[in-house]
Amino acid sequence: MKPGWRGFILTTIFFNFFIGWASSASERVELFPGGLAFLRAKAEDKEAFFRGCRFIPVEYHGKKGFLIAAPLETPPGNYPVVVKGAGERTVTVTVRPKNYPVEHLKLPEKMVRFPPEILWRIKRELATIKTILFQQESFCHWDKPFELPARGRITSPFGLKRILNGEPRSPHAGIDIGLPAGTPVKAAQDGRVVLTGEFYLPGKVVILSHGCGVYTYYAHLSKILVSKGDKVKGGQVIGLSGASGRATGPHLHFGLYISGIKVDPLYAIKLLEEEAYGPRPGG
Numbered sequence: 515m516k517p518g519w520r521g522f523i524l525t526t527i528f529f530n531f532f533i534g535w536a537s538s539a540s541e542r543v544e545l546f547p548g549g550l551a552f553l554r555a556k557a558e559d560k561e562a563f564f565r566g567c568r569f570i571p572v573e574y575h576g577k578k579g580f581l582i583a584a585p586l587e588t589p590p591g592n593y594p595v596v597v598k599g600a601g602e603r604t605v606t607v608t609v610r611p612k613n614y615p616v617e618h619l620k621l622p623e624k625m626v627r628f629p630p631e632i633l634w635r636i637k638r639e640l641a642t643i644k645t646i647l648f649q650q651e652s653f654c655h656w657d658k659p660f661e662l663p664a665r666g667r668i669t670s671p672f673g674l675k676r677i678l679n680g681e682p683r684s685p686h687a688g689i690d691i692g693l694p695a696g697t698p699v700k701a702a703q704d705g706r707v708v709l710t711g712e713f714y715l716p717g718k719v720v721i722l723s724h725g726c727g728v729y730t731y732y733a734h735l736s737k738i739l740v741s742k743g744d745k746v747k748g749g750q751v752i753g754l755s756g757a758s759g760r761a762t763g764p765h766l767h768f769g770l771y772i773s774g775i776k777v778d779p780l781y782a783i784k785l786l787e788e789e790a791y792g793p794r795p796g797g
Contacts, residue, residue, distance in 0.1 A: 543582060543595070543605060546612035548673050548685075550583040550777050552789050558599035564607060565593060567773045570726040573655040575790040581728065583775040584609050586673060586685055614673035614685060625760075626678050632714065639713045646709050646721060647729050648774035654725025659787040660702045661748065662779075663732060664755065664766055666691040672778040687776040688731065688769030693755040695736055695764040700749050702730045702770075702783075707744040707752075716767065717759025720752050730779075731769035734761045 545551040553562065555571040555578045562569045562580045565588065569580045582595060588609050595605040628636065670690035676683045705722035708729070712718045716733035720740060723729055736756025746752060757764045770779040788794075 543607045544610060545582065545584050545607065546610045547584050547588045548586045548612065548614070548776070548778050549781055550581050550772060550785065551607070552577075552785065553580040553582050553595065553597075553605060555579045555597070556599065558601075559597050560599045562595050562597045564595045567775060568650070568727075569773055570650055570652055570654075572726045572728070574786065575657065575659075577789070579789075581726075581772050582607060583772040583777050585775050586614075612673075614675055615671065616675045616677065618677045619679075621678060623679070626681075636714050639715070643709070643713075643719075643721070643731075644774070647731075647771045648727075649708075649723075650727035650773065651723055651725045654728065656703060656724070658703075658748065659790055660730075660770075660779075660783045661700075662691070662783065663700045663702050663730075663752075663768055664691055664693055664697055666693045666697075666766075668692075668780075669765060672776075672780065688733075688767050689779055691766045691768060693764060693766055695754075695756050697755040697764075697766075698751045699732055699735060699753045699755055699766055701746045701752050702768075702779075703748045705730070705746055705748075707740045707742050707746065710738050710740065710742055713759060715760045717761060718753070718756065722746065722752070727773040729771045731767075731771065733767040733769075734758050734765060736764075 543551045543553050559571055564582050569582060571578050571580050590609050590611040593607045595607050597603050597605060668689055669692040670686055672686060672689050674686040701722055703724050705724040708723045709721040718735040718738050720732045720738055721729055732753060734756055735753040736758060737754040740752045755764055755766045768779055770777055770782050
């Protein structure tokens with residue numbers, strides 16, 4: 515082989531290796547516990563795995579990607595996301611620390627501790643809800659971002675750590691929006707009704723599936739205006755706000771789940787809006 519050709523081949527191999535390495539190294543994603551990130555997917559990508567959770571690619575605003583979510587209890591650090599399709603590749607995810615607010619409350623014991631029969635009912639109902647939120651429908655196509663189901667003051671943020679009578683309780687799984695009773699509650703995105711019912715703690719509930727393991731959750735309604743199996747459009751009224759269940763006043767509890775992981779709805783809506791249209795002026 516002529517020296518010139520040998521040099522050309524070596525240069526080509528090195529260049530291709532460097533490009534491949536740089537492309538792999540550039541595939542880094544950052545998020546925080548309770549947050550999510552949009553990881554661009556290739557045409558052949560079918561699924562991704564992060565800390566034991568499976569994610570299905572979404573088709574959103576002309577793009578294909580994975581909504582990778584980190585549970586609230588995820589320690590800070592670097593983690594692999596394994597993406598599978600025609601082949602397999604690994605993307606590094608960096609989970610940054612995030613501090614959530616803490617609220618100390620002193621309540622009558624009867625509001626904190628439940629008799630055995632009520633506790634059994636609560637556990638059974640929560641199991642029913644969790645079973646639905648962990649299901650994954652394999653297709654979703656969204657042409658527009660998600661929207662808040664109602665406009666009002668956020669009275670309780672996502673991730674709030676409640677200490678009741680000195681005992682830590684589970685962090686707040688969604689946001690509470692203060693609303694007068696009877697305020698129309700709208701679907702945050704096109705979807706299908708997968709659960710309606712009245713439960714001890716969350717009261718009257720609607721859960722919508724938006725495909726690909728993405729669900730929105732609406733609780734403490736005074737009235738439900740849809741039925742299981744209904745297909746709804748984003749912005750369609752699905753119920754009226756209220757104070758059903760264990761609630762101290764009328765409001766809407768709104769949650770968003772991805773592959774069973776609760777994420778901050780406000781952050782998710784903002785991220786998807788920016789993914790579609792870019793950041794808003796002024797941040």
